[in-house]
Amino acid sequence: MKPIHFYTIKSSGGLKVEVSNLGAKITRLLVANRRGEVKDIVLGFKTAEEWCTKETYFNAICGRVANRTKDGVFELRDPNGEPRVYHLPINNGPNSLHGGIEGFNAKIWEVVEQSVYEIKLHYRSKDGEEGYPGNLDVWVTYTATRDNRLVIHYEAKTDAPTIVAMTNHAYFNLAGEGSGRIDDHVLQVNADRFTPFDEFTCPTGEIKDVEGTPMDFRQPTRIGDRIHDPFFATWRGLDNNWCLCAADAPKELRHAATLQADGRTMECWTTMKGLQVYTGNWIERNEGKSGAMYDEQHAVCLEAQNWPDSIHHDDFPNIILLPDERLDETTEYRFL
Numbered sequence: 001m002k003p004i005h006f007y008t009i010k011s012s013g014g015l016k017v018e019v020s021n022l023g024a025k026i027t028r029l030l031v032a033n034r035r036g037e038v039k040d041i042v043l044g045f046k047t048a049e050e051w052c053t054k055e056t057y058f059n060a061i062c063g064r065v066a067n068r069t070k071d072g073v074f075e076l077r078d079p080n081g082e083p084r085v086y087h088l089p090i091n092n093g094p095n096s097l098h099g100g101i102e103g104f105n106a107k108i109w110e111v112v113e114q115s116v117y118e119i120k121l122h123y124r125s126k127d128g129e130e131g132y133p134g135n136l137d138v139w140v141t142y143t144a145t146r147d148n149r150l151v152i153h154y155e156a157k158t159d160a161p162t163i164v165a166m167t168n169h170a171y172f173n174l175a176g177e178g179s180g181r182i183d184d185h186v187l188q189v190n191a192d193r194f195t196p197f198d199e200f201t202c203p204t205g206e207i208k209d210v211e212g213t214p215m216d217f218r219q220p221t222r223i224g225d226r227i228h229d230p231f232f233a234t235w236r237g238l239d240n241n242w243c244l245c246a247a248d249a250p251k252e253l254r255h256a257a258t259l260q261a262d263g264r265t266m267e268c269w270t271t272m273k274g275l276q277v278y279t280g281n282w283i284e285r286n287e288g289k290s291g292a293m294y295d296e297q298h299a300v301c302l303e304a305q306n307w308p309d310s311i312h313h314d315d316f317p318n319i320i321l322l323p324d325e326r327l328d329e330t331t332e333y334r335f336l
Contacts (some may be wrong), residue, residue, distance in 0.1 A: 013276030033263030178292030183224025
């Protein structure tokens with residue numbers, strides 16, 4: 001494996017971000033609260049070796065396709081226009097999760113640009129890697145702005161039809177990493193619809209209203225008051241996709257969600273059409289970078305992405321990328 005390095009960017013407003021070339025991961029994110037107390041608010045580890053072996057999705061770029069692809073199989077027309085079936089590694093029940101056995105989270109990326117406040121990384125995913133067709137070039141840019149926004153910009157191009165749906169899988173604890181459970185975090189999700197899941201946490205294809213269900217987070221809601229609802233029992237907590245807009249809605253930056261705890265407010269804005277909220281239900285007991293022990297529900301992920309398993313549902317967002325197109329998506333985490 002190529003050497004693993006860590007790079008720091010920062011803004012004049014006080015935001016400080018450490019990024020690794022391993023999985024383009026956010027390894028530290030230092031943010032002040034209203035009292036001026038600065039804490040690292042993402043989970044993580046002390047050493048490069050631990051970043052490789054423990055909870056490998058922590059704060060990483062997941063792809064080519066984040067979330068679940070049902071049965072690890074999909075059909076796509078090849079460059080000659082002929083339908084072809086592609087098979088992906090099965091690594092989550094009967095499904096393929098987060099790009100396969102070694103997705104983008106496990107790859108060493110190349111740093112192509114860096115300044116005090118910005119870093120741009122590139123990875124080339126070769127044709128056939130993890131079963132996906134086409135040579136895919138991916139760029140991810142992290143920018144720390146003077147008004148304390150962490151901006152993540154995704155770009156990609158391919159030389160053959162393929163599917164792409166990336167996300168950043170940051171594990172947030174706004175009280176500071178290592179501070180324990182996230183029950184007292186208050187969450188608001190600006191969505192009135194969601195995609196129900198089957199017993200393997202893969203969408204059924206339905207789109208339902210949140211009204212009258214435990215998925216209704218349109219008003220600020222303490223996570224601890226909802227996380228043990230029997231509705232979420234199958235997944236030991238939240239691990240669900242909200243529809244931020246219609247599948248065919250124009251691309252624009254939307255306010256997806258707001259998370260609050262310990263005097264910190266974080267807004268998630270994105271051009272993507274879905275938001276997966278995951279409350280770290282399967283975190284193993286691991287010693288974190290500050291020496292504290294991480295356990296289940298010690299973090300919450302706001303994964304801006306397109307809806308899970310979109311390739312199998314015609315009325316879900318399009319995740320097919322063609323050679324004459326360029327993927328261009330943005331997610332912002334705004335600290336107020």
